[in-house]
Amino acid sequence: MKHLDKIKQEINIIDLANHFSISVKNNKAICPFHEDTNASLTFYPKTDSFHCFGCSASGSVIDLTMRMQHKNFIEAVNYLEDLYHITETETHKKTKIKDNKAGYSKLKIQTVYQYFFDIISLTDKGKKYMQQRGLSDSTINKFRIKSIDEPNKVFRKLKQQFDNDVLKKAGLIGTSKKGNDYFVFWQPAIIFTHFKDGSPVYFSSRNLIGDIKSYKLNGIKQKYYYAFNDEKNIYIFESIIDGLSNYELFGDGFISINGINSLRIKNYNSLITEYPDKNIVFAFDNDEAGINKTLEFKNEIENLSHLNWHCVFDECNIEPCKDMNEVLVQYRKKNNQSLQLNQLNPEQREDFEERAAIMEFEGGLSKERAEQKALLLIQE
Numbered sequence: 001m002k003h004l005d006k007i008k009q010e011i012n013i014i015d016l017a018n019h020f021s022i023s024v025k026n027n028k029a030i031c032p033f034h035e036d037t038n039a040s041l042t043f044y045p046k047t048d049s050f051h052c053f054g055c056s057a058s059g060s061v062i063d064l065t066m067r068m069q070h071k072n073f074i075e076a077v078n079y080l081e082d083l084y085h086i087t088e089t090e091t092h093k094k095t096k097i098k099d100n101k102a103g104y105s106k107l108k109i110q111t112v113y114q115y116f117f118d119i120i121s122l123t124d125k126g127k128k129y130m131q132q133r134g135l136s137d138s139t140i141n142k143f144r145i146k147s148i149d150e151p152n153k154v155f156r157k158l159k160q161q162f163d164n165d166v167l168k169k170a171g172l173i174g175t176s177k178k179g180n181d182y183f184v185f186w187q188p189a190i191i192f193t194h195f196k197d198g199s200p201v202y203f204s205s206r207n208l209i210g211d212i213k214s215y216k217l218n219g220i221k222q223k224y225y226y227a228f229n230d231e232k233n234i235y236i237f238e239s240i241i242d243g244l245s246n247y248e249l250f251g252d253g254f255i256s257i258n259g260i261n262s263l264r265i266k267n268y269n270s271l272i273t274e275y276p277d278k279n280i281v282f283a284f285d286n287d288e289a290g291i292n293k294t295l296e297f298k299n300e301i302e303n304l305s306h307l308n309w310h311c312v313f314d315e316c317n318i319e320p321c322k323d324m325n326e327v328l329v330q331y332r333k334k335n336n337q338s339l340q341l342n343q344l345n346p347e348q349r350e351d352f353e354e355r356a357a358i359m360e361f362e363g364g365l366s367k368e369r370a371e372q373k374a375l376l377l378i379q380e
Contacts, residue, residue, distance in 0.1 A: 004062075004110075007080055011061045013048040019083070020068040033057045033067060049198065056142040059198025066118075073114030112162055112170040113200040117193055119157050123149045126190055129208055133241060134328035139248050143227070146191045147208070155183040171217030184218050192240050194223050204240060204258065214258075222262070228253040230366055234275065235283040235307065236263070237324060238290065245328040246283070249316070251369045253278075260284060260293050265300055283307040285323040315376065344378075352378055 014024050022029050024043060031041035031052045040054030051058040057067065065076040080086065122130075122140065126147025130140050148154055158167055164181055167173040173181050185191070187207050194202035202223040205214045216222055225240045227247060235254045237243040243254035255271070257263045271280055282297060284290035286309045298304045313320055318330045344352055352374050360370035 004077070007077065007084075007086060008048060008060045008062065010086070011048065011080060011084055012045070013050060013061050013064065014043055014045060016061050016064060016080075017043060017050075020064070022068075031055060031057065056144075063198045072118040073111055108166060109170045110199060110201075112158075112166060112172065113203070115161055116154075116158065116172065116203070117146070117200045120146045120148055120154060120191060123147045125149050125188065125208060129190060132329075133245070133325055134332045135244055135248055139244060143244065144193055144195075146193065147189065148185055148191060149188050149208075151183055151186050151188065154185075158183075168218070171220035174218035184215050186215070189215070192225055194225055206241065216258075222258055224258070225256040226254060228278075231369065232277070232279050233281050233305075234278045235281045236271075237283050238285055239323075239325075242283070242285075242324040245325040249324075249328055249331065249372070251366070251372050254283075260289055263293075265297070268297065268301065279305055281305040281307055283324065286320065287322045290323075348378055 014027070017024050017029065020032075022032060022041075025039075027043045027045065028039040029041045029043070030036050030039055031054055033041075033052060034055040034057075036052075036054050038054065041050060041052045041057075043050050049058070049060050050064060061080065062073065062076050065071065065079055066073065069076065069079060071079060122145060126145070126149070127140065129147070130145060158172060162170075164173060168175075168181075172184055174184050175181055185203075185205055187210055189208055190206040192204040192206070193200045194204065202220065203217060204225060205216070207213055207215070225243065226234075227243070228234065229251065231253060233252060235243070235246055235252050237246065237254055237256050238260050239258070240256040243256040246252050246254055257267075268280065282294050282304065283306070284293050294304075294306050298306070309320070312324075312327060316327055316331045316334075318327065318334055321327045321330055352371075355374035355377055356367075356370045359365045359373055360367050363370065365373065
């Protein structure tokens with residue numbers, strides 16, 4: 001892990017960008033990962049990281065190398081070692097299993113996760129499913145959503161690269177009651193990747209077939225799935241799909257807790273402590289279980305903020321729904337998909353820009369939220 005940190009810390013990301021023929025001026029550049037004309041790619045020399053505000057590509061010097069050289073995680077690390085003459089025996093130790101107190105290297109797990117992320121993609125079936133849930137290509141790409149159609153093929157690739165013990169430690173292999181090993185994502189599924197500093201640290205799923213909605217990594221502490229922005233409110237949803245649906249509709253930051261029973265008062269208090277500048281808003285499902293859970297927390301927490309579902313239904317001009325994804329789906333059906341900016345006629349465009357400007361500069365909304373609200377009003 002120290003060697004990986006050394007690579008990230010010692011390599012100047014702008015120097016690396018220049019090596020890849022990316023012309024950087026004032027820490028900005030035309031993004032090579034999408035059709036860009038606005039220099040959307042920003043470099044951050046203090047952290048040697050990058051982020052594109054057009055396609056959401058982001059990460060460290062390793063991530064930049066992976067993208068520019070079309071390499072997986074291990075290949076990118078080796079490439080940078082050779083390019084910058086970085087050598088250390090710890091690089092080779094990372095392929096061994098036992099090298100820390102827990103008997104396993106966290107660096108190795110990160111390598112497994114990166115490899116798993118690299119070998120899967122968003123399949124046609126996965127994309128169709130997400131679109132049926134009302135999510136746009138923009139949101140799908142921003143959150144780097146992928147899917148698995150043929151789990152056995154993915155499992156074979158993992159076993160060709162790593163031993164079973166390694167995959168078990170990473171949580172990608174479980175053991176049945178009969179003692180048989182199995183791939184945790186053994187059914188076709190949507191894969192939601194949890195990122196930290198541009199690297200995958202956890203995976204959640206949504207099954208494409210069958211009655212069971214999802215599977216999770218075996219023996220690995222479950223992590224929340226989240227997306228934050230500059231606005232004060234952060235909405236807590238029961239599922240990832242609901243959080244993404246709310247983002248699609250309103251652009252709000254969210255935390256998905258992977259099930260209503262996984263949140264306790266202590267978890268809520270931890271969120272308050274971790275994000276003191278945010279207002280945590282409960283947005284549990286609009287069904288009996290969700291309403292009861294909200295009431296339970298209201299009895300324990302003074303001045304608890306919670307979503308007013310009636311306001312959501314009124315704003316989207318739809319009938320009451322049980323959760324935020326159903327709101328999005330019904331909204332799409334009612335409006336025959338969202339109007340996109342390039343579909344607006346001149347009169348609509350002028351109306352849109354005027355409404356968005358008023359809501360942004362007089363209403364204090366972010367530009368993204370103001371534009372989304374303006375589109376909602378034009379579509380009514």
